[in-house]
Amino acid sequence: xxxxxxxxxxxxxxxxxxxxxxxxxxxxxxxxxxxxxxxxxxxxxxxxxxxxxxxxxxxxxxxxxxxxxxxxxxxxxxxxxxxxxxxxxxxxxxxxxxxxxxxxxxxxxxxxxxxxxxxxxxxxxxxxxxxxxxxxxxxxxxxxxxxxxxxxxxxxxxxxxxxxxxxxxxxxxx
Amino acid sequence: xxxxxxxxxxxxxxxxxxxxxxxxxxxxxxxxxxxxxxxxxxxxxxxxxxxxxxxxxxxxxxxxxxxxxxxxxxxxxxxxxxxxxxxxxxxxxxxxxxxxxxxxxxxxxxxxxxxxxxxxxxxxxxxxxxxxxxxxxxxxxxxxxxx
Numbered sequence: 001x002x003x004x005x006x007x008x009x010x011x012x013x014x015x016x017x018x019x020x021x022x023x024x025x026x027x028x029x030x031x032x033x034x035x036x037x038x039x040x041x042x043x044x045x046x047x048x049x050x051x052x053x054x055x056x057x058x059x060x061x062x063x064x065x066x067x068x069x070x071x072x073x074x075x076x077x078x079x080x081x082x083x084x085x086x087x088x089x090x091x092x093x094x095x096x097x098x099x100x101x102x103x104x105x106x107x108x109x110x111x112x113x114x115x116x117x118x119x120x121x122x123x124x125x126x127x128x129x130x131x132x133x134x135x136x137x138x139x140x141x142x143x144x145x146x147x148x149x150x151x152x153x154x155x156x157x158x159x160x161x162x163x164x165x166x167x168x169x170x171x172x173x174x
Numbered sequence: 175x176x177x178x179x180x181x182x183x184x185x186x187x188x189x190x191x192x193x194x195x196x197x198x199x200x201x202x203x204x205x206x207x208x209x210x211x212x213x214x215x216x217x218x219x220x221x222x223x224x225x226x227x228x229x230x231x232x233x234x235x236x237x238x239x240x241x242x243x244x245x246x247x248x249x250x251x252x253x254x255x256x257x258x259x260x261x262x263x264x265x266x267x268x269x270x271x272x273x274x275x276x277x278x279x280x281x282x283x284x285x286x287x288x289x290x291x292x293x294x295x296x297x298x299x300x301x302x303x304x305x306x307x308x309x310x311x312x313x314x315x316x317x318x319x320x321x
Binding site: 044045047049050051054055056057058060062088089090091092094105107109 | 197203212242252259263
């Protein structure tokens, strides 16, 4: 029971790593931008963090990377469309590499911009996004990245076996 | 268009999923910008109330977070196009592990106590969840689930 904190016991340090004084934490490896984008291209589902006034919200969305930006789809009149268009958003993916005993997370911060021109919409329609509920007015949203940050955490051996069992479906999904 | 393929989860099922998970993502707003951070957590249950407890370092971004937070856990399998997610909205509070009633309210014997830890709990005012089923070809987390 003493080790039930589990595979992500270092993840809480991830938040701390945004402090300058924490960047030197040797247990946290800062990922280069190209590695962040590689991880972003490999994943399919992320979590979109939005702010409405001072109330935060999180939406899981499936997405693709296209022309150096995260693209997802929503529908006219939805809460998501109202929440994100033209606003600053944070987009997060994370995962666990059981073979290497490492967990990682990537966060894209940027502004959510609706894809509006006809050519842009046609291009977006060709993206391999899962079809969302059929909507008469689907909307494509692109997050124009202002920053992309990624971190990798080593998971110590004593928690690795626990992580392998609980993380099995997660690593497959992320 | 029907939402029938999207199952809205009852609160008991949401709590069971929160109980079974260890990693979630906490979101809050700093200077009008949303921040989203993965975090280790525990569902703490006492006297019919639930909290989401987290441990972090004093001064970390989570430790300095404002009161209004959202918290999400999910288990999503894009290969089989099924999954679930649970979203909690609530307020973030600092707790003192040395307080006399702390042990009564929070079962911490299974956590690793380390020095310089800051303990926080989310007191949720709303918990919602949904599940997607494999037989649905048109898979997606649709936003209507949140409305």
